[in-house]
Amino acid sequence: MTAALAKSTAHSIVEASPRAKTVAGSLVILYAVITILPLVWIVATAFKSQSDAIAYPPKVIFEPTLEGYVNLFTVRTRQTPDFIAKLPPPQTWYDKLVRQRDMVIAGPSKVVPRFVNSLIIGFGSTFLAVFLGTLAAYAFSRFRIPLADDLLFFILSTRMMPPVAVAIPIYLMYRQLNLTDTRLGMILLYTAVNVSLAVWLLKGFIDEIPREYEEAALVDGYTRLQALRKVVLPQAVTGIAATAIFCLIFSWNEYAFAVLLTSGEAQTMPPFIPFIIGEGGQDWPAVAAATTLFVVPIVLFTVLLRKHLLRGITFGAVRK
Amino acid sequence: MAQIRVESLRKSFDQFAAVQGSNFTIDDGAFFAMLGPSGCGKTTTLRMIAGLELPTEGKILLDNEDVTFQRASARDIAFVFQLFALYPHMNVAENIGFPLKCQGMARRDIYQRVQETAKLLRIEHLLSNKTSKLSGGDRQRVALGRAMVRRPKAFLMDEPLGALDAEFRHLMCSELRDLHDRIGATTVYVTHDQLEAMSMADRIAVMNEGRVEQIGLPQEIYDRPASMFVADFIGSPPMNFLRFEAGLRSGDRTISFHDTSIAVPEIREDRASAGMALGVRPEHIRFADAAPVRGEVFGAEYLGTTQIVTVDTAHGRIAARLPSSAPVRIGERVGLEFRSERLALFDVASGLAIRTANEGSANHG
Numbered sequence: 039m040t041a042a043l044a045k046s047t048a049h050s051i052v053e054a055s056p057r058a059k060t061v062a063g064s065l066v067i068l069y070a071v072i073t074i075l076p077l078v079w080i081v082a083t084a085f086k087s088q089s090d091a092i093a094y095p096p097k098v099i100f101e102p103t104l105e106g107y108v109n110l111f112t113v114r115t116r117q118t119p120d121f122i123a124k125l126p127p128p129q130t131w132y133d134k135l136v137r138q139r140d141m142v143i144a145g146p147s148k149v150v151p152r153f154v155n156s157l158i159i160g161f162g163s164t165f166l167a168v169f170l171g172t173l174a175a176y177a178f179s180r181f182r183i184p185l186a187d188d189l190l191f192f193i194l195s196t197r198m199m200p201p202v203a204v205a206i207p208i209y210l211m212y213r214q215l216n217l218t219d220t221r222l223g224m225i226l227l228y229t230a231v232n233v234s235l236a237v238w239l240l241k242g243f244i245d246e247i248p249r250e251y252e253e254a255a256l257v258d259g260y261t262r263l264q265a266l267r268k269v270v271l272p273q274a275v276t277g278i279a280a281t282a283i284f285c286l287i288f289s290w291n292e293y294a295f296a297v298l299l300t301s302g303e304a305q306t307m308p309p310f311i312p313f314i315i316g317e318g319g320q321d322w323p324a325v326a327a328a329t330t331l332f333v334v335p336i337v338l339f340t341v342l343l344r345k346h347l348l349r350g351i352t353f354g355a356v357r358k
Numbered sequence: 359m360a361q362i363r364v365e366s367l368r369k370s371f372d373q374f375a376a377v378q379g380s381n382f383t384i385d386d387g388a389f390f391a392m393l394g395p396s397g398c399g400k401t402t403t404l405r406m407i408a409g410l411e412l413p414t415e416g417k418i419l420l421d422n423e424d425v426t427f428q429r430a431s432a433r434d435i436a437f438v439f440q441l442f443a444l445y446p447h448m449n450v451a452e453n454i455g456f457p458l459k460c461q462g463m464a465r466r467d468i469y470q471r472v473q474e475t476a477k478l479l480r481i482e483h484l485l486s487n488k489t490s491k492l493s494g495g496d497r498q499r500v501a502l503g504r505a506m507v508r509r510p511k512a513f514l515m516d517e518p519l520g521a522l523d524a525e526f527r528h529l530m531c532s533e534l535r536d537l538h539d540r541i542g543a544t545t546v547y548v549t550h551d552q553l554e555a556m557s558m559a560d561r562i563a564v565m566n567e568g569r570v571e572q573i574g575l576p577q578e579i580y581d582r583p584a585s586m587f588v589a590d591f592i593g594s595p596p597m598n599f600l601r602f603e604a605g606l607r608s609g610d611r612t613i614s615f616h617d618t619s620i621a622v623p624e625i626r627e628d629r630a631s632a633g634m635a636l637g638v639r640p641e642h643i644r645f646a647d648a649a650p651v652r653g654e655v656f657g658a659e660y661l662g663t664t665q666i667v668t669v670d671t672a673h674g675r676i677a678a679r680l681p682s683s684a685p686v687r688i689g690e691r692v693g694l695e696f697r698s699e700r701l702a703l704f705d706v707a708s709g710l711a712i713r714t715a716n717e718g719s720a721n722h723g
Contacts, residue, residue, distance in 0.1 A: 250443035253410050258508070259431040259460035272447045 077333070083326035091322040105139075106323025108132045109316060110149055110331075114141040116317070148310070149328060156306040157335065158221055160290040163228035167285045168278060170229070171236025172244075176266060178237070179244040180252075190241075193234045201231050202294045209298055221304045224296070228289035235288075236281050243277025244270065279346035283339065290336055307332045360421040360511035360544055361386045362407060367416035369402050376402040378568040379416070384546060384561075389538050391547045391559035395591065399568040400548045401516055407546065408437050408514050420511060431460070436505035438515040442497045444489040444504075451476075451485040454503040461508070475507045478540075494522045498530055502537070512544040519554060531557055552592050556580070564588045582716060583702065586709040589637050595666055595677040598638045599704070600651070602673075605631035606703070606712060613703070616673075618650040621698035623716035629705065634712075637702035640666065643678035649693030651676075658686045669694060 054062070083091050085102040114136055122142065128134040136143055174193075178186055208227070209218070217223030247270060255265035271278070293308040300306060311328045314321050340347065362384040369377040377399040384390040392400040405411040407418055409430030418426045425433050436457070444453050454475055455468040463471075476482045479499045484492065489500060498518060505513055518534075519527045535558045538545050549555050555562050556576045563573045564587075572584035583589035589597040602615045606629040612619045615636065622636070641664075653671030665682045668675055669692060676694065680686070703712040 248441060248443065250439040250441055251445060253408075253430075254437065254439060254443040254445075254504070255456075255460070256410065256430045257408055257433075257435065257437040258457035258504070261429075261431070264460075269445060272445075 080326045080329050084323055084330050086323050086326075088316065088321070088323060091326070103135075103323075104132070105135060106321075106327040108135055109321055109324040110314065110327045111147055112136070113144045113147050115144045116141050148305075152305055152307050152310040153331070155221060155300075155304055156290065156308075156332070159224045159228065159304070159306055160286055160335075162221070162225040163232060163289045164282055164285040166225065166229040167232035167236045168240075168282050170233050171240050171281065172271070172274070172278065174233075174237045175240035175244050176270065178241050180249065190238070193237050196234045197231075205294065205298055208295070212299060219300050219302055219304045224300060224304055224306070227295060227299070228285075228292060232285040232288055236285060239281045239284070240274070240277055243274050243281075247273050276346045279343040283343060283347060286339060287336060361419075362390075362512060362544060362546065363417075363419040363422075364403070364407070365417040365419070367403065367406060367418065368414045369399070369406060369411065370414045375568055377406070377413075380565075380568075380570050382563055382570060382573055384544060387542045387544055389535070389545045389547065389558055389560045391549060391555035391562045392565055393549060393552060393555040393562050393591075394565035396550060397567075398565040400550075400565045403565070404514050404516055404546060404548045407512075408435060409433050410437070434508075434510050435512045435514055436508060436510040438501050438505050438513065438518045440517040440520045442501040442518075442521070444497060444500055446490055448489070449485070450481070450487050450489060450492070450500050453489060453500055454485075454507050457504060457508045471507050472503075475503045478506070478537075479503050495526050495530060498522065502534075506537075506541065506543075510543070512546065515545065515547045517549055518547075519549075519551075527554070534558060552594070556592075564591060566591070581700070582711070583637070584711050586635065586637070586704045586706075586711075589702065589704070589711075593639060595640055595679075597702070598640065598643075598674075598676045599635040600638065600673040600676070601633065601635050601706065603631060603633055605629055606634070615650075620650070620696065620701075622701045622703060623699055623714040625703070626713040626715065629712065633706035635704040635706050637704055637711075638676070638696050639700065640677045640679040642697040642700045643676070643680075644695045644697075645678075645680070645684070645692045646695035647693050649695040651694045651696075652691060653694065655686055655688050655690045655692060657688060 082100075084106045085104070086097070086100050087103050087105055090097050090100045091106075112132070117140060119140060122137050122140060125137075125142070128137055133143060177183065178190060183189065212218045212223055215223075217226070251269050251273070252262075252265040255269045256262065260268065291308060292306075296306045297309045300309065307328070311325055311332065314324045314328060316324065364380050364382050367377055367380045368375065380399075380403055392403060394400045402411060406413050409425070409428060409432075413426060416426070417424060420433060420435070445456065448456065451469075451472050455472045458468045458471060472485070473482065476485055479502060481496060481499050481503065484496060484500070489497065492500065501518070519530050522530060531554055538558075547555070547559065559576060561573060562576055562579050564571045564579060566587045572579055572588045574582075574584075579588060580592055583592065583597070586599065589599075600615070602613070604614050606613065606625050606627070608626055608628050610625045611623075612621050613625075613634075613636070620636065651671055651673070653669040653676065656668045656670045656675060658668070659666040660682060663682060664679050665684070665686070667678045667680055667684075667686050669678065671694070678694065699716065702716065703714060704710065705712055
């Protein structure tokens with residue numbers, strides 16, 4: 039009797055069995071490999087030589103070289119061996135590397151200004167979208183706003199079609215306003231797209247924070263804005279971090295509008311990377327190097343905020 | 359410390375009138391309870407006094423100064439919330455010191471005041487703790503500390519014990535009252551729990567559907583309810599109502615109740631024949647074989663020293679509180695005798711009490 043009882047209660051209903059854990063673990067590992075592999079391939083390609091990069095069958099083991107990175111950051115011209123021989127000895131390791139290919143460095147490439155554009159536009163629009171989104175979400179969450187539900191639906195509806203669907207009208211508008219190929223124009227555009235997402239996400243987070251906190255602060259001597267800043271925001275950090283990451287990922291990766299609206303001054307990385315041309319076509323190691331560098335800020339940003347991110351994404355999913 | 363006066367205060371949300379013309383004065387240093395079922399407007403009234411809601415009409419005076427439309431922070435009152443509303447990103451000392459920080463007080467002075475307050479509440483050992491790690495009672499104490507530290511004109515408390523378990527509630531009741539006696543601040547206390555209100559308050563306002571039904575001492579409200587609502591809401595089990603139809607004459611000491619007559623306190627007003635109700639508290643009923651009101655015992659609830667016996671009569675089911683030693687058999691036919699000097703009379707149509715010698719000074723809301 040006791041043995042039978044012990045057997046029947048030996049397993050827990052809520053805890054997974056060892057076999058289930060193994061299966062779940064394998065699935066996670068498999069998924070991780072599938073998602074990480076392309077990234078690893080890109081990072082590796084950046085260190086390959088031109089010929090190794092396009093070798094078939096693909097080379098897994100190769101001699102690493104920084105040629106891709108050098109090509110990414112420089113503009114080079116081909117010279118005759120005689121000309122190169124007459125030059126003074128190379129000053130730097132990358133001069134040397136380039137001369138081995140019968141070329142000389144003519145100057146820096148445009149990758150740095152493009153990268154700076156991406157940083158300014160990406161983080162600028164993220165900041166604006168989260169800032170505006172927080173204020174709007176707070177208002178929707180706390181005040182009795184006439185037609186609040188309709189307004190919220192209207193805000194959401196701006197995301198119901200793909201943004202590219204309005205590309206032509208926006209292009210024409212931007213041309214009229216002289217906003218094409220400006221950082222300001224791109225920041226405004228990405229902010230406009232992101233702010234609806236930000237309002238909805240943040241409203242959910244702020245709804246979860248009991249009003250009593252601000253009311254206590256109001257009674258204790260704060261104004262509404264002070265209460266928002268000192269009492270509500272610290273508790274909404276999780277939601278703000280999660281929202282910021284979503285906004286940044288969108289504006290950082292956005293390609294279609296960037297191609298359409300930027301070509302020079304304000305060009306961001308996504309339209310720049312595919313057109314890194316070497317001799318005789320695409321310079322794949324340089325493209326891979328650019329892609330690797332392009333991923334770094336997002337990874338850094340996510341790692342810095344990851345403490346908040348996991349809670350942020352699951353927060354509010356379960357009502358207490 | 360301050361006197362709080364509320365004059366014909368009204369508040370409507372869209373179509374719904376949450377508070378309909380309240381008038382009352384809370385004396386300086388009083389412990390005033392607002393009691394009523396949920397949705398009766400007691401919390402809305404409190405929030406208007408605090409400045410968290412603006413009234414649709416009416417006036418709120420703090421020490422004779424009109425604060426009706428002043429910002430909450432300008433009123434110098436403290437509010438204790440049901441869920442305590444302790445800031446989760448601050449520790450206990452920071453929570454208590456927060457109102458002083460809002461006022462821009464120097465850090466050293468804040469430290470000193472926080473220490474004093476913590477001492478008064480006996481929570482000095484908790485000052486560096488996180489609020490999330492505290493027990494319900496300690497959270498309550500911290501919330502009180504945050505309210506007290508500023509030495510405000512008045513404390514407003516919105517069901518501050520509602521989130522505690524029963525055992526703790528009892529302890530906090532006596533602690534709160536003790537604290538009030540020591541610092542003597544005007545306190546407005548909102549609750550739906552009659553025991554809390556009865557045991558702590560100097561005066562109670564019973565509210566229903568946005569109206570103040572009665573204001574008075576706890577004893578007045580219990581013994582001389584101004585309306586059938588108050589009589590029914592206060593007391594557990596509530597007052598029994600026996601319906602009858604008759605006219606009343608000032609000076610009478612009996613009423614004609616159906617075919618018989620029942621002694622009541624001397625009636626002080628004349629009434630034409632109409633639907634009336636005789637109000638009897640369960641503890642004012644005794645079994646007596648000769649009594650005219652008779653019925654059959656339906657059931658008995660044993661409560662230790664007393665028992666609640668329900669009796670089915672021709673006038674409805676009546677609850678009586680008897681000593682538990684009294685022998686009671688279910689199905690037995692018994693006569694019910696009432697303590698005549700403690701009976702109440704109500705006009706059923708208006709629900710209001712009829713003035714009798716028992717009623718004394720109890721006023722209508």
